[in-house]
Amino acid sequence: MLVLCCAGRAKAVLTIHPKSSQIFSGESVTFRCNIQRGKVTDWEYTWRKDDVDSISRKHEYEISEVNISDNGDYRCLGTHIDQKKHSKSSDAVSLTVTERPVAVLTLQPNWPQIFRGETVTLRCDIQGGEEIEYAFYNSGKSVYTKTEPEYRISPAMNGLYTCEGLQKRNGLKHSQTSNAIQLTVLDKPQAVLSVSPQWLNPGDSVTLSCGVKETSTGWRFFWSYSVEPLSGSGTSEDSYTLIPAGPSHTGGYVCRAGRGDPVYDTLYSEPQFFWSGVITPHVQYYLYIMLHRWHSDPGEPCLSHN
Numbered sequence: 001m002l003v004l005c006c007a008g009r010a011k012a013v014l015t016i017h018p019k020s021s022q023i024f025s026g027e028s029v030t031f032r033c034n035i036q037r038g039k040v041t042d043w044e045y046t047w048r049k050d051d052v053d054s055i056s057r058k059h060e061y062e063i064s065e066v067n068i069s070d071n072g073d074y075r076c077l078g079t080h081i082d083q084k085k086h087s088k089s090s091d092a093v094s095l096t097v098t099e100r101p102v103a104v105l106t107l108q109p110n111w112p113q114i115f116r117g118e119t120v121t122l123r124c125d126i127q128g129g130e131e132i133e134y135a136f137y138n139s140g141k142s143v144y145t146k147t148e149p150e151y152r153i154s155p156a157m158n159g160l161y162t163c164e165g166l167q168k169r170n171g172l173k174h175s176q177t178s179n180a181i182q183l184t185v186l187d188k189p190q191a192v193l194s195v196s197p198q199w200l201n202p203g204d205s206v207t208l209s210c211g212v213k214e215t216s217t218g219w220r221f222f223w224s225y226s227v228e229p230l231s232g233s234g235t236s237e238d239s240y241t242l243i244p245a246g247p248s249h250t251g252g253y254v255c256r257a258g259r260g261d262p263v264y265d266t267l268y269s270e271p272q273f274f275w276s277g278v279i280t281p282h283v284q285y286y287l288y289i290m291l292h293r294w295h296s297d298p299g300e301p302c303l304s305h306n
Contacts, residue, residue, distance in 0.1 A: 010037035012077045014090035018170075023066060024100045027172065031061040033076035035087050043078035043087070066097045101127045103178035105163045109260065113216040115186050118264045119154040124163035126175045132165040156185050189214050191221075193255045193269035200244075200276045208240040210255035212266060219257040219266075226252065234258075244276050 017030045035043050040059050047054050047061050050072045063070055073094050078087040108121045124134045126149075136144040136151045138159035144151045145166070161181045165174035194209045210221045223230040223240050230240065240255075252271030258264060 009085065010035050010078070010087040012036075012075075012087045012090040014074065014076045014093050016074075016093050016095065023095065023097050024174065025067045025097055026065050026100065029063045029066050029070075029095065031074055031076070031093070033059045033061070033078065033090065035078040037087075038080070042080060042082070044081055046077050046079065048075040048077075048089070049073070066095070068097050068099070071095060071097050100174065100176045101165070103164050103175040105161065105178040105181055107181050107183075109218060111216060111218055111259075113186055113214050114156045114183060115214075115216075115264065116188050117155050118185075118260060119152065119262070120156045120183070122151045122153065122161055122163065122181065124149045124151075124165070124178060126165045131168050132174045133168055134163060135166050136161065136163045153183075156183060158185050159183055186214060188267060189216070189257075190267040191254075191256045191269040193253065193272045195253065195272040195274045198272075198274045200274065202276050203243065204276065205241050205243045206274050208242070208253055208255065208272070210238050210240075210257065210269065212257050218259040220259060221255055221257050223253070223255050224268075244274075 013034045013036065015032050015034075017032065023029060031047070033045050033047070034040070043059070044055065044057050045059055045061075047056060061074075061076075073092040075090050075092050077089040079085070080087075104125045106123045106125070108123055114120060122136060124136065126132065126134075133145055133147055134149045134151075135142060138157070138161055140162075147168075151163075159182075161183060163178045164176070166172065167174045189212050192211050192213055196207050196209070197204075200206055208223060210223070212219060219238075220234050220236055221238050221240075222233040224233075230242075232240065252273055254268045254271050256268050257266045
């Protein structure tokens with residue numbers, strides 16, 4: 001170790017770039033050693049980290065990708081190439097490397113199935129997320145960068161989504177890359193309606209049950225009879241019980257399901273019928289007409305027939 005004690009010798013000045021209070025692993029750091037006498041090329045430089053020396057003719061010492069093991073106190077000094085005299089050692093400059101914070105990507109609402117036309121929101125949460133921008137990627141391609149941590153996708157699109165934080169001051173990576181979320185968008189679903197029982201005695205109750213073919217959650221169910229909505233529609237209950245008012249019901253029952261904000265609706269179910277009392281030829285003919293109309297346009301509920 002060199003011990004410098006003589007007055008009048010040039011002083012080494014050590015600086016670090018970038019001058020940031022927070023350096024993350026993977027970033028590039030450059031130390032510069034300037035001797036306050038002569039030219040840069042007049043000196044050979046000694047770099048010292050925690051009292052371990054390394055010799056270089058360069059006045060810059062670069063660490064292209066810092067990590068935790070690079071933490072420590074750095075100093076430098078110079079030896080004049082011609083005169084072989086030593087400069088005074090620089091003051092210590094501390095390097096503290098921090099692991100990049102973790103980015104956590106979540107899907108809102110977190111439904112197991114997403115359907116064509118629905119709206120979803122991806123949220124990127126990063127601890128210590130001040131002065132950063134949030135970058136969202138679909139299959140590695142940048143699709144959205146803002147200071148807000150949420151990315152609203154309307155309509156939802158297929159892809160493998162990730163996010164990360166970027167430093168606003170220089171655009172460099174601030175966080176680790178998040179977990180990935182795979183979005184697979186399915187075709188618009190159709191509600192399925194069942195009636196039990198389909199034949200009943202006057203005064204008996206009948207239960208309508210509505211569901212969605214694909215395994216999915218978050219639905220509210222809406223019931224209609226001959227186009228007119230039934231009271232009590234729009235709840236999470238997937239069944240509806242009623243007692244027919246007369247000896248027969250000659251209108252078709254349909255249901256649909258909706259979820260989200262704004263509400264996303266399924267296709268209407270196929271119409272279902274139930275009967276109480278005697279089936280007359282008139283009723284048989286009506287049933288035939290209603291089924292024929294439904295198969296011509298399944299996107300709309302059955303109309304009534306009086």
